[in-house]
Amino acid sequence: MIRLLWRDITLAFRSGGGFGLGLGFFLILVTLVPFGVGPNGEMLSAIAPGILWVGALLACLLSLDRIFALDFEDGSLDLLATAPIPLEGVVAMKALAHWITTGLPLVIAAPALGFLLHLDSAAYRWLIVTLLIGTPALSFIGSFGAALTVGLKRGGLLMSLLVLPLYIPTLIFGAEVVRRGAGGFLVATPLAMQAGITLGAIALLPFAAAAAIRVALR
Amino acid sequence: MAINWNAFWEWANPRKFMRWTDRALPVISVLAAVIFVGGLVWGFFFTPDDYRQGATVKIFYIHVPSAMMAINIWAMMLVASLVWIVRRHHVSALAAKSAAAIGMTMTLIALITGAVWGKPMWGTYWEWDPRLTSFLILLLFYIGYMALWEAIDNPDTAADLTSVLCLVGSVFALLSRYAVLFWNQGLHQGASLSLDAEENVADVYWYPALVAIAGFILLFVSLVLLRTRTEIRARRLHALEMRERVKDA
Numbered sequence: 001m002i003r004l005l006w007r008d009i010t011l012a013f014r015s016g017g018g019f020g021l022g023l024g025f026f027l028i029l030v031t032l033v034p035f036g037v038g039p040n041g042e043m044l045s046a047i048a049p050g051i052l053w054v055g056a057l058l059a060c061l062l063s064l065d066r067i068f069a070l071d072f073e074d075g076s077l078d079l080l081a082t083a084p085i086p087l088e089g090v091v092a093m094k095a096l097a098h099w100i101t102t103g104l105p106l107v108i109a110a111p112a113l114g115f116l117l118h119l120d121s122a123a124y125r126w127l128i129v130t131l132l133i134g135t136p137a138l139s140f141i142g143s144f145g146a147a148l149t150v151g152l153k154r155g156g157l158l159m160s161l162l163v164l165p166l167y168i169p170t171l172i173f174g175a176e177v178v179r180r181g182a183g184g185f186l187v188a189t190p191l192a193m194q195a196g197i198t199l200g201a202i203a204l205l206p207f208a209a210a211a212a213i214r215v216a217l218r
Numbered sequence: 219m220a221i222n223w224n225a226f227w228e229w230a231n232p233r234k235f236m237r238w239t240d241r242a243l244p245v246i247s248v249l250a251a252v253i254f255v256g257g258l259v260w261g262f263f264f265t266p267d268d269y270r271q272g273a274t275v276k277i278f279y280i281h282v283p284s285a286m287m288a289i290n291i292w293a294m295m296l297v298a299s300l301v302w303i304v305r306r307h308h309v310s311a312l313a314a315k316s317a318a319a320i321g322m323t324m325t326l327i328a329l330i331t332g333a334v335w336g337k338p339m340w341g342t343y344w345e346w347d348p349r350l351t352s353f354l355i356l357l358l359f360y361i362g363y364m365a366l367w368e369a370i371d372n373p374d375t376a377a378d379l380t381s382v383l384c385l386v387g388s389v390f391a392l393l394s395r396y397a398v399l400f401w402n403q404g405l406h407q408g409a410s411l412s413l414d415a416e417e418n419v420a421d422v423y424w425y426p427a428l429v430a431i432a433g434f435i436l437l438f439v440s441l442v443l444l445r446t447r448t449e450i451r452a453r454r455l456h457a458l459e460m461r462e463r464v465k466d467a
Contacts, residue, residue, distance in 0.1 A: 144386060148366065148379050148382070148383060149366075149369075151370075151375070152369050152370065154369070155369070158365055158366065158369050161358075161361065161362045161365055162362045162365075162366060162383065164358075165355060165358040165359055165362060165387075165390070165394070166386070166387070166390045168355055168390070168394045168397065168398075169390065169393040169394050169397040172394075172397040172398065172400070172401045173397060173400075176400070176401060189400075190400065193397070193400070197393065205386070208382055208385070208386050211378075211382055212378075212379055212382050215375055215378040215379055215382075216375070216379075218375070
């Protein structure tokens with residue numbers, strides 16, 4: 001399983017693996033927002049938590065189809081499915097690899113982009129904390145969406161349609177924590193809720209995703 | 219009381235399903251039409267105007283039943299999906315598929331009637347209120363579910379994947395429901411009709427509302443049976459066509 005994790009990470013880092021694409025997309029999105037709403041600093045700092053969270057979510061979405069699609073095309077997914085490790089474990093490792101190559105860079109880049117959006121200084125801490133807690137949920141929920149659409153030819157757009165509604169609770173609690181952090185309010189409740197969603201997603205969704213992959217490979 | 223469960227499951231045999239729906243459907247449809255129209259006519263023309271809301275209160279007879287159905291149809295799809303996963307009854311999967319479009323329509327009706335009523339009452343068509351937002355999210359779930367059905371060619375694969383989506387989607391729909399409560403305070407009034415409340419709305423509005431709800435439920439039942447029959451026929455037609463093609467080749 002650890003080897004599978006390393007394999008996925010190395011593949012993502014090598015050329016054509018798409019590493020950094022999500023990050024670039026995140027940067028572009030954050031650059032575009034001030035063009036759209038105007039360079040007014042106060043307004044930007046008011047919407048910064050939301051923009052950063054929505055941006056992270058979309059950047060995550062962008063690379064989801066890579067989790068299973070390439071392996072499905074060249075047949076390695078069949079080999080993994082017949083391998084002596086449970087398919088649920090394969091799915092979990094692949095989601096974890098996706099998080100390490102997409103979610104983690106976003107967490108590291110987010111404060112710099114928050115700076116561009118005049119994010120309130122009190123909120124930086126909470127931005128990093130919520131992204132760190134919330135992005136694994138994005139990867140695991142996304143792996144479920146990717147598993148549902150893995151056998152489809154034009155699955156990309158459909159996957160966004162399926163996955164984005166599932167992201168709503170994570171987004172709500174994540175942005176709420178940052179907003180409250182910026183305002184100096186208590187953040188414990190939404191933070192705990194978000195952690196709950198993440199842990200639940202990690203614990204349960206690999207089973208659903210593995211079930212979907214078994215159907216697709218049938 | 220002993221219930222013969224095997225006999226119960228036999229109702230889901232496609233041929234038996236076609237036979238009993240063939241007889242039951244006309245009765246249910248007529249009943250649905252009568253009660254639906256009756257409830258709405260009673261609600262629209264034979265109830266007094268509300269002293270604050272005037273005639274706009276009457277949209278209640280469409281809004282509340284359709285909103286109820288929007289949620290209950292998803293629950294019915296969840297049960298049907300579970301039956302498909304556990305017992306692999308094709309009729310069950312097809313019923314879930316047929317119900318989705320009706321559920322989406324009900325959600326849309328609830329949203330639109332709500333918007334029409336909200337303009338004179340709240341002064342806005344749309345407000346990011348928890349209830350309104352959860353319905354919008356429910357609409358997204360319906361759209362995703364139907365899109366997944368459409369995207370997959372093999373009907374069994376489609377039934378399997380949509381069932382899994384329905385299960386996971388239900389959990390997340392519930393989560394979203396409570397997350398949006400957390401996210402914004404509401405403008406929408408509390409539940410209009412609940413079984414445990416002493417009095418929900420005045421009796422003059424309550425009885426026609428019950429009739430309207432019964433009408434909506436019957437309407438849904440007859441539509442879902444009709445659409446499931448269509449799906450079964452389409453499946454049969456497909457099988458026949460395939461057989462012909464094999465014969466020709």
